[in-house]
Amino acid sequence: MRDVLDQMIAWGVPMSDETERRLRRYGELLAEWNERLNLTAIVETREMWIKHFLDSVAIAQVPAWRDVAKRGGRVIDIGSGAGIPGIPLAIGWRSVSFVLCDASRKRVQFVEHVIGDLGLSNVKALHARMEELGRQPGMRGSFDAAVARAVARSNVLLEYAAPMLRLGGRAFLYKGPSYLGEEEQDAVRAARLLGARPDGLTTYALMDDQGERVMAVFQQVEPCPKRFPRKPGTPSRQPL
Numbered sequence: 272m273r274d275v276l277d278q279m280i281a282w283g284v285p286m287s288d289e290t291e292r293r294l295r296r297y298g299e300l301l302a303e304w305n306e307r308l309n310l311t312a313i314v315e316t317r318e319m320w321i322k323h324f325l326d327s328v329a330i331a332q333v334p335a336w337r338d339v340a341k342r343g344g345r346v347i348d349i350g351s352g353a354g355i356p357g358i359p360l361a362i363g364w365r366s367v368s369f370v371l372c373d374a375s376r377k378r379v380q381f382v383e384h385v386i387g388d389l390g391l392s393n394v395k396a397l398h399a400r401m402e403e404l405g406r407q408p409g410m411r412g413s414f415d416a417a418v419a420r421a422v423a424r425s426n427v428l429l430e431y432a433a434p435m436l437r438l439g440g441r442a443f444l445y446k447g448p449s450y451l452g453e454e455e456q457d458a459v460r461a462a463r464l465l466g467a468r469p470d471g472l473t474t475y476a477l478m479d480d481q482g483e484r485v486m487a488v489f490q491q492v493e494p495c496p497k498r499f500p501r502k503p504g505t506p507s508r509q510p511l
């Protein structure tokens with residue numbers, strides 16, 4: 272995977288022997304546990320490295336992420352599943368603290384196992400729904416950044432993310448090219464209601480022609496109104 276690691280380095284991902292070892296081990300654990308838990312459709316090693324790991328750390332290219340990394344911020348991964356993008360990010364940026372949240376207990380148990388096996392002291396796994404976490408004291412308004420991949424449409428994701436962000440904090444949404452159009456318009460409208468505004472788009476291509484990606488960034492510019500998030504299930508049933 273030398274060429275994939277080289278692409279990560281070119282994008283500005285901090286890299287050491289330990290980073291490389293942890294990524295390899297995470298790949299092994301995903302493949303091993305996948306047989307029992309059905310964690311990912313991608314099992315071939317190179318495809319996993321490109322579509323999961325390289326895609327996760329592509330955030331290194333976004334200038335706003337460098338601010339988060341520099342300040343050793345606190346980041347929530349919304350609907351982290353088996354740990355994407357949170358685990359590769361926590362492997363790369365050891366001075367940033369991560370909370371990986373998911374509503375599926377078995378996926379959270381897998382992530383807890385990964386944290387222990389890899390010795391990732393900068394990550395906590397949390398079994399919760401975002402609609403509940405967004406109302407929890409100590410959690411609401413306490414994050415410098417939120418990241419999310421393959422969880423929901425952007426207007427839904429923003430209702431999960433905005434309540435978690437401190438003023439000035441940012442949401443980084445991992446999307447495909449289909450974001451550009453109706454989804455983007457809906458997201459911008461939802462952001463306005465939530466006290467956030469668009470803060471740039473970064474497009475990039477994965478190696479081996481594995482696809483184009485769009486990273487949509489939003490910044491929290493006003494406190495998120497208290498009525499958000501609405502109760503569990505409402506954001507996805509009646510998106511803003």
Ligand SMILES: C[S@@+](CC[C@H](N)C(=O)[O-])C[C@H]1O[C@@H](n2cnc3c(N)ncnc32)[C@H](O)[C@@H]1O
Nearest residue numbers: 350351352355373374375399400401420421422
């Ligand atoms: C398709 S998986 C994607 C997982 C991972 N982010 C990835 O890119 O591989 C979506 C995950 O979001 C979680 N999820 C969906 N809605 C959620 C909510 N409201 N609160 C917490 N987790 C949620 C699901 O349990 C599921 O594990």
